Amino acid sequence: EPEVTQTPSHQVTQMGQEVILRCVPISNHLYFYWYRQILGQKVEFLVSFYNNEISEKSEIFDDQFSVERPDGSNFTLKIRSTKLEDSAMYFCASSGLTGELFFGEGSRLTVL
Amino acid sequence: GQQLNQSPQSMFIQEGEDVSMNCTSSSIFNTWLWYKQDPGEGPVLLIALYKAGELTSNGRLTAQFGITRKDSFLNISASIPSDVGIYFCAGQGLDGTASKLTFGTGTRLQVTL
Secondary structure, three states: OOEEEEEEEEEEOOOOEEEEEEEEEOOOOOEEEEEOOOOOOOOOEEEEEEOOOEEOOOOOOOOOEEOOOOOOOEEEEEEEEOOOHHHEEEEEEEEOOOOOEEOOOOOEEEEE | OOOOOEEOEEEEEOOOOOOOEEEEEEEOOEEEEEEEEEEOOOOOOEEEOOOOOOEEOEEEEEEEEOOOOEEEEEEEOOOOOOOOOEEEEEEEEEOOOOEEEOOOEEEEEEEEO
16 A cells, blocks of 8 residues: 655754655655644644645744755655754655545654 | 644543544534544544535444534444544645645543453
């Protein structure tokens, strides 16, 4: 069964460092998303991406965040200068024409 | 912003019991989805609802899209230990296929033998 894959599964970084989280969406999907989940809280929308541009972003997705689809398969989230409060699980998701989102297993980011 | 409130926040039930949880919103949604999340993993889609009033089943799961488009419920019949996890409702807006999901606050289900 096709699935969304994410790497790394866990990253530990120092405050102020840049982090890139990678995702391979389901191959025939056209819409891509990043969500995050702070420990014990609900899943929060960060950004959606379609046709090589951002469709929508939340207020969480400030200038420190960027997304890119560098080739035909990967979808990345970059955090330029990490803060302690960026520690969370980051989930990539993709959807096709039905609009149902399928999520990856997540990348746990720990900022020290 | 849009808020989805789920109730109950948590449930402790015995194996074999039926479970019911619901989700209410301050806004209308075009689509309702229910996800289950196991610890340390991503949300897994259980059921998707596309029309107001729609009742859909997936095995022991049944979900309904409220007539007002502002609420949904999920029922699990004859619960088993592997039903343990956090259940999230999610509403998808009116902006088209690529619109984001707004997640509910979650219902944590614990099943005792």
